[in-house]
Amino acid sequence: MQLHGQVALITGAGRGIGKAIALRFAREGADVAVVDLNGEWAQTTAIEVTALGRRAFARTTDVSDYDQVQATVREAVAALGRLDILVNNAGIGKAQPFLQITKENWERHLHVHLFGSFYCAQAAAREMAQRHYGRIINIASVAGLMGPIDLAPYGVAKAGIIGLTRAAALDLADYGITVNAIAPGPIDTELLRTWPEEALRERAQHLPIARLGRVEEIAHAALFLASPESGFINGTVLVVDGGSVAAGAYMVEKYRRRKAAS
Template sequence: MVLRDKIAIVTGGSRGIGKAICEALARQGARVVIFDVNAAELQNCVTELKAAGFDAEGYEVNVAQADKVEEAVAGVIDNLGRIDILVNNAGITRDTLLMRMKEEDWDAVLAVNLKGVFNCTKAVSRPMMKQRSGVIINISSVVGLMGNAGQANYAASKAGIIGFTKSVARELASRGVRANAIAPGFIVTQMTDVLSDEIKGELQKQIPLGRLGQPEDVANLVVFLASDNASYITGQTIAVDGGMVMH
């Protein structure tokens, strides 16, 4: 168990990639704390993890609200004493072409996907610097590397995460805190379930490995980056995309 007794916060951890990350961290011995805006899904996920014999708890938090994030992080430290790992995974989409995109669609996506990462990272940075250890893992997207028609807001938020991660990595490195980003490609989740078989087939043609990814493909990398096996890796963006983007 490479993460035995580590305290890990995962935002948006109740379903999809986030849920797979929670399960993978828990299997490696981490105590998982889920921040999620959906109370029912949050409770279900915590219950499932506990039923499987893992340590887990949840906080109903909208990561776009700085005061709520700070309150929840303070609660985790009060209850568990420390925070070793933060996985910024919470994200939303409001897809449409730029010409049709409403200002509120832009604002909503940037608020959760980018400002949420800022809020959570800022809240854990002081305690991590004080303990002179910690790992921050930000879930970006290949769309942040290559762009995508109909996703100007999402792509901008995910590209922003990459620049943010590099800056945080430089600021916190001297205190033993590492920060990296992961850029998933097309992963089979509820978000991609809405795509037609035809679109999925077209996507697969763009992927050298010829298949969509699984949430576990991302979760396995999170475990590695969170562990001491990755102790000399910081400020990096690693794509988990079957070879779709090579740079």
């Protein structure tokens, strides 16, 4: 019970990685504020948190909307009494070749990932600062560390999240708050299953650990960073990717094939 008596707010916790983090934190004794654009999914996760014996608060929120985020954090604290942990996990991913990127796709990625992470981090930190304790965990991506193909808005937003992590870590240290990022490699979720099956198989084969990651493996990393014992870890990026960054193996085959075809 590493998080006994604590309260965590997790964005995008209606499904996928965020849901796995919510349930893992609940098993470790945390009450959980489940925030998602999809209210039904948020409710379902909240019911599962409650079934684990913890308190839950569910809220439909678009993290890219500043006012909604302020209200959600305020209401979550009113409902659960405090806020110890924030996981900025909500995200989208829509591939577009560079010359075809639309203004809407570019702006939506930056608004949801980067602006949303800032809005949530600032609102949460204002609560955490009052008790001089907090853990903020931003879900970045290996796409923020290596140039992704046909995913420029996504990669740029994730690189921005890594910059936000470092800046906030410095600015919030005086308030007892640590800020770290996790950079997952490909994780088997609905988001990734929008890829063609062959592309997914190929992506998995590029990893030294030749398989996709599991949501529970990101939840495990989030728990590590969220635990009270991790107080000296600050402003860092924990890469959880089966070794793909170490191998420099991000989409190399796809790149070669595109070159060959041109």
